[in-house]
Amino acid sequence: MSRQYVIRKILIMIPSLLGISLVLFTVLAMAPGDPFEELATNPAVPPEVRAALRAKFGLDDPVWTRYLHWLAAMLQGDWGFSFVSRMDVDKLILQRLPVTLIVIGSSQIIAILVALPVGVLAATRPYSLFDQVANTLAFVGFSLPTFFTGLLFILVFSIQLDWLPFVYRANIDATGWQFYWEHIKQSIMPVMVLGLFQGASLVRFVRSSVLDVIKLDYVTTARSKGIGERKVITKHVVRNALIPVVTLVALQLPIVFGGAIVTEQIFRVPGIGSLLISAMLANDTPVVMAVTFVIACLVVFFNLLADIIYGWLDPRISYR
């Protein structure tokens, strides 16, 4: 993989980030009502302070200058001050971000661990009983909305069986192994809910991708050389079939972040998703804007990562 390819991909990322910031800003600028409504209704804030604040934040400037100011502030990490939590928004987000990334990352691993073997097995025996069962289960899997699976999991594993806690606690007063075990135990349900949902849609991608590859001539060649079926599948078919799957995983990421918001809300995981919802319910606009922007940036960044992995897996792409 050439360095040029990576640099080109990074350069392509910039306009899309700008585009996203433009969309977000347009939404904010079009929104009715004043972001300082809170201050306007507060009798403790005199009108001159309000006017000074408006001037400081440039609310009376033309739209273009406001966009540039806003963008500059966002890029410098000056994301404002949370009215509700009484702290800087960037600190608040940095506090919450790791939990979300861990939950999303481990759920993606679960999804791939489930989807890969099932998809490959289903594709090697198309229209067999296994294929049909897997296909039906995949359909059920991505037709069940995450908020319902979450509640079902709570109902079965927390209430009926009493195996797992259904509220995520950030401060566990235990040490050593006990500490890690408690953390794993409370992460199982949110991770599984997200992972299984994601895995269900991945199964179908993996299956159709393997089916596309398995008919190619080089696979027949490998078979006719006398290589065992197992080796043909793992060494020849799967490696090439996975290349498009990488892109599909990346394309699914916006949905994954959506799912993370829902599961964090159900299990009260203290990540940026639940931060977003609580900020919305509390009318905390700076936090809402910043979290949306961060999620959008993360999606773009992971897309870039997928593009780079794609170029590494398939050198033909990076020399185009």
Added chain:
Amino acid sequence: MASGVVLLLLIATVALGPFIWPVAINDIDFAAKLQGPSWAHPLGTDDLGQDLLARLIYGGRISLAVGLAAMVVAVVVGVVVGALAGMSAGWVDAALMWLTDLFLALPLLPLLLLLMYLFRDHFKRLFGVEGGAFILIVVVIGGLRWMQVARLVRAQFLSLREKEFVEAARALGASKLRLVVGHILPNALGPVIVAGTIDVAAAIIAESTLSFLGLGFPSDIPTWGSVLRDAKDYLDIAPHWALFPGAAIFLAVITINFMGDGLRDALDPRRVL
């Protein structure tokens, strides 16, 4: 096929339900609160003793209506953008496709939530409580789901506009609009129908998610999502309250998805294997 029957049954229940089961959605009866299924309340009651069957029928009307209306918005926007991009080569095409890719990269749910959060009160003032929420949800969900349709339509247009029958029509002096509406579009509709079907299911999920998170319809209007939201704090004592709306969403979504899959096989035989 079986899924089509189930879906029709569901639609019939939701459409005709209020005539067969004329119980008010907001009859409060504390004597009968949090009861499981019984003859008086076939799906049980919630914490205020309101009848769940009546509330779910009402919610189903909203959910299905939102799903269909949002799909129409998404398909109309998608067809217009895709047709414009497919017919006009050059920078218009490039710009529209850049826009489409940009929208595809946007995280859907956060943006949905953001739009609901910022515009909710405004729409409430403009169109009333229920109407405002309905219009806003439909426009927002539809407005963020047109990209797939636009790409499909553009791809179809690119290949169709070079076909002989289009050339023949052009040679006969058909105007550009006539070419698009009368000749190209009808032939491009197959994949659009499939995508539209699946969009209905996605819109139902999106609406339920919004209501579940408390940013969809106001909480006094029972939709499947908001009933589920109210039920989640009573999971241990009244599981039926959460199970029925969840099952309703699941049934609607899976039958529509199966229909979409069946339509894909029927309309596009190449894709079967």
